[in-house]
Amino acid sequence: MTSLLSGWGRTAPTAATLVEAGASDVPALLRQAIARGVIARGLGRSYGDAAQNAGGTVLAPLTGPTTVARAADGTPLVTVAAGTSLHDLMATLLAQRLFVPVTPGTRYVTVGGAIAADIHGKNNHRDGSFGDQLVSLDLVTADGRLRTVGPESDPALFWATVGGMGLTGVITAATLRALPVESAYVAVDTERVPGINELVDRMRAGDDAYHYSVAWIDTLARGRSLGRAVLTRADHATADQLRGPAARDPWAAPRGPRIAVPFTPPGLVTRPTVRAFNEVWFRKAPRHRVGELQSIAAYFHPLDAVDDWNRLYGRRGMVQYQLVVPDDAESAVTEALRVLADAGRPSFLAVLKRFGPGNPGLLSFPMRGWTLALDLPASPALGPMFRTLDALVLEAGGRLYLAKDSRLSPETFDAMYEQADDFRKLRRDLDPAGVFQSDLGRRLQL
Amino acid sequence: MLNALGEPQSLLLLGGTSDIALAVAARYAESGPLRVVLAARPGPRRTEAVTRLSALGAVVEALDFEATDTASHPALVEQAASGGDLDVVLVAFGVLGDEEQAWQDHDAAVRLAQVNYVGPVSVGTALAAQVRRQGHGVIVFLSSVAGERVRRSNFAYGASKAGADGFYLGLGEALREHGGHVLVVRPGFVHTKMTEGRDAAPLSVGPDEVAEAVVAGVADRKELVWVPAALRVVMSGLRHVPRPLFRRLPL
Numbered sequence A: 001m002t003s004l005l006s007g008w009g010r011t012a013p014t015a016a017t018l019v020e021a022g023a024s025d026v027p028a029l030l031r032q033a034i035a036r037g038v039i040a041r042g043l044g045r046s047y048g049d050a051a052q053n054a055g056g057t058v059l060a061p062l063t064g065p066t067t068v069a070r071a072a073d074g075t076p077l078v079t080v081a082a083g084t085s086l087h088d089l090m091a092t093l094l095a096q097r098l099f100v101p102v103t104p105g106t107r108y109v110t111v112g113g114a115i116a117a118d119i120h121g122k123n124n125h126r127d128g129s130f131g132d133q134l135v136s137l138d139l140v141t142a143d144g145r146l147r148t149v150g151p152e153s154d155p156a157l158f159w160a161t162v163g164g165m166g167l168t169g170v171i172t173a174a175t176l177r178a179l180p181v182e183s184a185y186v187a188v189d190t191e192r193v194p195g196i197n198e199l200v201d202r203m204r205a206g207d208d209a210y211h212y213s214v215a216w217i218d219t220l221a222r223g224r225s226l227g228r229a230v231l232t233r234a235d236h237a238t239a240d241q242l243r244g245p246a247a248r249d250p251w252a253a254p255r256g257p258r259i260a261v262p263f264t265p266p267g268l269v270t271r272p273t274v275r276a277f278n279e280v281w282f283r284k285a286p287r288h289r290v291g292e293l294q295s296i297a298a299y300f301h302p303l304d305a306v307d308d309w310n311r312l313y314g315r316r317g318m319v320q321y322q323l324v325v326p327d328d329a330e331s332a333v334t335e336a337l338r339v340l341a342d343a344g345r346p347s348f349l350a351v352l353k354r355f356g357p358g359n360p361g362l363l364s365f366p367m368r369g370w371t372l373a374l375d376l377p378a379s380p381a382l383g384p385m386f387r388t389l390d391a392l393v394l395e396a397g398g399r400l401y402l403a404k405d406s407r408l409s410p411e412t413f414d415a416m417y418e419q420a421d422d423f424r425k426l427r428r429d430l431d432p433a434g435v436f437q438s439d440l441g442r443r444l445q446l
Numbered sequence B: 001m002l003n004a005l006g007e008p009q010s011l012l013l014l015g016g017t018s019d020i021a022l023a024v025a026a027r028y029a030e031s032g033p034l035r036v037v038l039a040a041r042p043g044p045r046r047t048e049a050v051t052r053l054s055a056l057g058a059v060v061e062a063l064d065f066e067a068t069d070t071a072s073h074p075a076l077v078e079q080a081a082s083g084g085d086l087d088v089v090l091v092a093f094g095v096l097g098d099e100e101q102a103w104q105d106h107d108a109a110v111r112l113a114q115v116n117y118v119g120p121v122s123v124g125t126a127l128a129a130q131v132r133r134q135g136h137g138v139i140v141f142l143s144s145v146a147g148e149r150v151r152r153s154n155f156a157y158g159a160s161k162a163g164a165d166g167f168y169l170g171l172g173e174a175l176r177e178h179g180g181h182v183l184v185v186r187p188g189f190v191h192t193k194m195t196e197g198r199d200a201a202p203l204s205v206g207p208d209e210v211a212e213a214v215v216a217g218v219a220d221r222k223e224l225v226w227v228p229a230a231l232r233v234v235m236s237g238l239r240h241v242p243r244p245l246f247r248r249l250p251l
């Protein structure tokens, strides 16, 4: 069936044949691949064109069972089908007093998408990214072979696939380490921070003491308030910390969305609405509060309460710009905030996080340093500002996140990802006929 | 691929030496690396256009294009796409002709219809096949307000534009499910080589204003725009003026 597909940003839709299949059908499907190739798609939560394949085939999520076992050293290991959402995986794991090792800002991503983008969570500074928590993954490559690859058994293919945006093959299942927890709650410390310099200092000094850390920045604040933020850091709540509802139901799994945006309203995200929202949000946050119990959904996935919230950005859609710069390049973050504030572009809260050391993933995004993410309503007028930001990021030795990107040129991408050519070479050897193709792959000439 | 901000990586210009086509290419070249296929009659104007666009950093390829040689159009589109997907295609050829000759001289009338109507239908069909193959692509057709309500003073031209305008609007509907997007642009009087020496009508614009409207319309996935935008209102009024009165208007 021909379908028009776009990413979470709802920009640049293209048409492809969407195919539902089981894991065992994948080799046959690849053999029939027409000129424009195949790409796997998860829940379409990447913002840009990663899970699209104009004129070709797009493979819907592959479902299957989830099983938990113990490694020799007692580490819980979960084996899960690639099309399983983290929402469902969390429910399964919490029932066994376990949690996912890495969760992004939404539960509605698949395990396959999490591997392909090598996603990071608020614990990246301490646990690394999703790929770092994998024991192995099952991959159907262009030749139709199903291979189980791990960081030891086939490091080259493993680290090309982790962060490889689906371009090395179809991931059918994976085995990863799960995290034992004592409840489905986190104990959160919240503080209001008046500006970017204090924020950087506090995160640098204090993040390591916490399992999770993230700062929400008001991007419309300028001058001395530039980068004013609410810093929220947390640890999994221990059994003896539980009080009230949390004590009564310590294992409450996150529920589905509570409200929905049923249609696309025109232009809600404007400077006045965003300014008002950001102001209220900052004033409402406690100056300093410790040990507040929050559910997993409230702390990790606040946006998941609203179904299809991306529609709020209207028919033009939105763009997310997520950069990372090295640890000592925090001035680039400040400069980026200044460019954004000066441009007066309405961005709801931007997110600032500290990353730990990166991994060998050829196209993996994280590197030790600072990552800043901002959502903006898409507009052709953003081009020049983004190019200014690109130059700033490059100058600082940083890069942009492919799972969020929808606009980079191959030239800028290559300057950001030193191993881009290694990735291309591996792909030429592994997939000489170009069975795996995506719009992102075409755009960046991967 | 067209990116999230509506910036293409490749551009095919059919009628590639027109002032408007070159102004569009110049704008897109500003936003990033751009491959331009310039399809036009060979000659000094095309050579000059290639030089100009190359100087802006675009990678330019010139192909021979003759609007009335419809049999050659499918192969031409395929050749243009042999270097990669066509992200944005601008159908920008047309002739104005001499208004009075265009209905009194048989050859002139037929030729006008061939260049302005049959030619666009021919390339439109070939482009539609390419859009379906690649699953995406924007086709921009440069129409004219002259086609919106055909009037005595240039009805042969206006009628040819009206026909092609309707074809492209319909093509947009047909290609929607195949990932295609068609933008019909209706400028009023544009100061270009084509209109040199003619009296400018009210609300006249330059090629840059048309190019700006094209770029914005592509990014916004609009289906129909007027240049200047105010013409939309004017034309919507004119469309309903009774014939006896319309005949007397100084248009």
Ligand SMILES: Cc1cc2nc3c(=O)[nH]c(=O)nc-3n(C[C@H](O)[C@H](O)[C@H](O)COP(=O)(O)OP(=O)(O)OC[C@H]3O[C@@H](n4cnc5c(N)ncnc54)[C@H](O)[C@@H]3O)c2cc1C
Binding pocket: A008, A039, A040, A041, A042, A043, A044, A045, A046, A047, A050, A051, A062, A082, A083, A103, A104, A105, A106, A108, A109, A110, A111, A112, A113, A114, A116, A117, A118, A119, A120, A121, A164, A165, A166, A167, A169, A170, A171, A172, A303, A403, A404, A438
């Ligand atoms: C609200 C929100 C918050 C987010 N927060 C974060 C965050 O905190 N940290 C973070 O890292 N990311 C974050 N993201 C991005 C998101 O985690 C990634 O884009 C993720 O890849 C989406 O997974 P998906 O299942 O929706 O995959 P899709 O978007 O459908 O696909 C993403 C990529 O994965 C590939 N892929 C999917 N399944 C397979 C498979 N079976 N085999 C091979 N390749 C496959 C696709 O080809 C594509 O290249 C966020 C996104 C949203 C919308």
